[in-house]
Amino acid sequence: MRRNLWALVVLAWVSTAGLAAAADRWVHVKVIEAGEDGERVRINIPLSLAEKVLPTIKADKLRDGKIKVDEHTLDRVDLRALLEAVRDAQDNEYVRVESSHEDIRVAKSGGFLLIKVQDFDPANRKTSQPGEHKHHSTVNIKVPFPVVNALLSGEKDELNVLAAIRVLSDYQDVDLVTVSDDSSTVRVWVDSRNVAD
C-alpha cells in the first residue's frame, strides 16, 4: 500500500513537472524609446498561451494559427528551396547584398538562420570610410532552422506561426529579433523567466 502511494506521489510529481516545463517558455517583447519622454513597453506572454489562443483566432489574414502572406511576396523567391539548400550546407554567410542605403546578410551558424539588415544614410555612407559609417537602423534576426521549417510548413502563401511556436517551445533561451535605430530599440526573445529584465 505504502509503495503504491509513493509510486502515485512520484507519478504526480513527474506529471506536474512535465506540465510546468511545457508552460515554462515565455516570449518577451521589450521596446525602449529614446529620449526623456520615451516609452518603455514590456510584454511577457507564455508560449503555451500563444499556442492555445492562436488556433481560435479566425481573422482575415490570421486563421488557424497561419498567416496569409501576399502571394507575390513569396512568388519571387522559392524560400523553401533556398532554406533547404542552406540547411544542409556548412555554416557560412550565404547572401550579402550591399547598396547605397543598406547591407543585408543572411548566414547560417550553429543551426540558426541569421539575418542582419543595416540601414544607412546614403550621404553619410559616401563620405565615410568602410566600416565607419553610422547606421540608421540595425535589424538582427536569429531563428533556429527547425522553427523556420515549421513556419514554412503550410501552403505556399502562408506562414504557419502555430507550428513555429510549438517548435520554438523546445528551445531554451533564444534572442529572436533585435532592432535598434535612432529612436528606439526592440528586442524579442524567448526564455524561461516570466518577467523581462
Place this chain on the structure above:
Amino acid sequence: MTPNVAILGASVTLVTMTGAFVCSMGMVQVKVQSKSPGGEHIRVIAPAMVLPVGAMLVPKEKVREVSRQLQPWLPTIRAATEELLRCPDGPLVQVDNRHEHVKIAKVGNALVIDVDDQTETVHVSVPLRAAAYACSRLAGGAQAEHEATPGQPI
C-alpha cells in the same frame, strides 16, 4: 426544536449558501485615488457575479453591438482564460513613460490592472473566470449559457 429555531436555521443556511454562491467567482476590486488635494477616493469591492448583472443594465442596443463584436472572439477569450489560469503569476504588459505607468498582471486567479498617472492611481482586479463569463453573457445566447456557467470551468 421550535418552529422559530427551524426557520432561523433555514434562513441562515440559505443566506450562507447564497453568499457562497455569489462569491464563488471571486471579487471584483476597483480603487481610484485622485492625486489632487481633496480629491476623491473611490473603492468598490463587489462579487464578480455582478458583472453579468451589470451588463443587463446596459442599453439593449449597446449590448447587441458589443455582442456582435464579442461573438467571434469567445473561443479566444475562453482559451486565453484557461491558459492564463494555468500560468504562473507575473506581469503580462508594462508600459512606462515619464507621466504614466500601466501594468497588467496575472495575480492568482485574477487579472490586475494598475494605472498610475499624474492625476490618479487606478487599481482594478477582475477574476479571470468572471471576466470570461461576463463576455460570454454579453455575447449572449443559450450556447454561451450552456458553455460557461458560474463556478464551472469555462
